[in-house]
Amino acid sequence: MRTITHPKDFWAGVMFIVLGGLGVGIAFNYAIGSAGRMGPGYFPRWLGTIMIGLGLLLVLRSFRLQGEPLSFPTLKPMLIVLAAVLVFGLTVVKLGLVIATILVVLVASTASYEYRWKESVIAAVLLAAFVVLAFRYGLQLQLPTWPPALVG
């Protein structure tokens, strides 16, 4: 068993093999047809196969080439930033622009090393006001300002 000397290539290879495999696997449900009369499964099956091939190449190479290790200094920003986006998606229609904007800012701000809660509360309120003015009234965006249930 040789050691992986290029972890980034190795895992990129694994990713391509998994995604390519998924592509080919699902495409088995679609008619493949022939080159002259291509079915919906023809092109994706080829693409998936190429991806698996490239992935294998990367994996094999990763035992030979030298590369830096993967670095994950912290997972916090990834989880918080994407959670904030999710919060917007889940709240904006039911609770309206103002509350959704404030929530996004309050959640997202905590991802920073220099987080100060008082500052982010002020920023959230100011941004919400700006967003309503610019997008709701300026660009006539079809989103409620306040929770529709409350305003009726």
Place this chain on the structure above:
Amino acid sequence: MELLSNLGLGFSVALTFTNIFYCFLGVVLGTLIGVLPGIGPVPTIAMLLPITYALPPVSALIMLAGIYYGAQYGGSTTAILVNLPGESSSVVTCIDGYQMARQGRAGKALAVAAIGSFIAGTFATLVVAGFAPPLAEVALKFGPAEYFSLMVLGLISAVVLASGSLVKAIGMIVLGLLLGIIGTDVNSGLQRYTFGIPELSDGIGFVVVAMGLFAFAEIIINLEHRGHREVFTDKVSNLMLTWKEFKEVLPAIARGTGIGSVLGILPGGGALLSAFAAYTIEKKISKEPQSFGKGNIRGVAAPESANNSGSQASFIPLLTLGIPPNAVMALMVGAMTIHSIQPGPQVMTSNPQLFWGLIASMWIGNLMLVVLNLPMIGIWVKLLQVPYRLLYPAILVFCCIGTYSLQNNVFDVVLTVVFGVLGWIFVKLECEPAPLLLGFILGPLMEENLRRALLLSRGDPTVFVTRPISATLIALAAILLIIVALPMIRKKREEAFHEEAA
């Protein structure tokens, strides 16, 4: 002169009050967002795209082009003042621009970037106007086989120019092609890779992909590093160049402009390669190469001119062939599709006002950049002083609203989270997302042309090498790939990108 009358038509469209206004708005907003550290043209355009939905197609495209130039110039400002390139093509500007700022010559660096960009933009506008019509004529003779081969060539050149691993870049393109297939198959009506989710039956919006891969992933990576930035803000004065300095930079601007115009036309080319090539050449022919990297004004002038003419020339393959040569142009295709314009050679004949109006507005946009940005530089500097911890939540909110307003659909916002995770993984694995976006846009087009070409040839795959134009394109792609894969060249290429990153 047909060219003149065409340009006249263009200016008559672009110079209406409404279109000047939208061009102006685009340039200002583009610069405003582009100045923000870590936000390059791709997320900027993706973020501002929804604003253009309600506009008539001509105004929308004019505004988008303005956003593009603005974002590019904004990126240079950040590169010079903060040593933080907003996107890869500003990396080269950082080298000498930031050194000039440290020597208290930030104003001159900014001025030369603006003047160089303007001269380059003017020239490139003429190149686009002159080259697009004959190329479009050739393109009208293209059948499905030629289109397929051309897309292969475009994708391969995109791979060659991606910094980093060749195999990974090809993998990213193929992944993009595969993602582009998601949705209802036009021929059979079958839903492919939709997992029974009704929102996926129309496919994934390209803004969703761009937002997740570029904007969100970038913000996350920025937050992972406890950054300390030195902003040169109080020294921005003296924006005027002396006559002596002007004479010194003019040849550099001319060379940069020429290099950008040529390289920008190549599929896969555009800003990055142009800027890099211009800087290298400038350094090679200089009498004092050792002064590069220490604040040589030519080291700012050449790449800035080149990336502007390059980014403008990259409109040529888009407008004539309907094939986006880079990620920004891929976004433009998406924008055109939203306004139900199918980019390609027919645009020029079926919609001459749009075509020539866009070309004329390129020049107007460049003029506005100079007129606006030099006096407004103080505002951009103020913006750079706003701490990142306050900026990124606002950027996030704008991204969310932008994505939502695509189709007034919450599902799109949730989907950006998935692409955000993917984008983060890609950064960790050093897989560049730009080729993926290109593949994503080209996926359906490629499948359709492949299918048609093989239908016409009754399944004979040799059709791609027996038709002369197609064969030439395939041969070019093969040669490119072989050249880059050769060990000796590969080493040089790695060195080149390494030097650039240093």
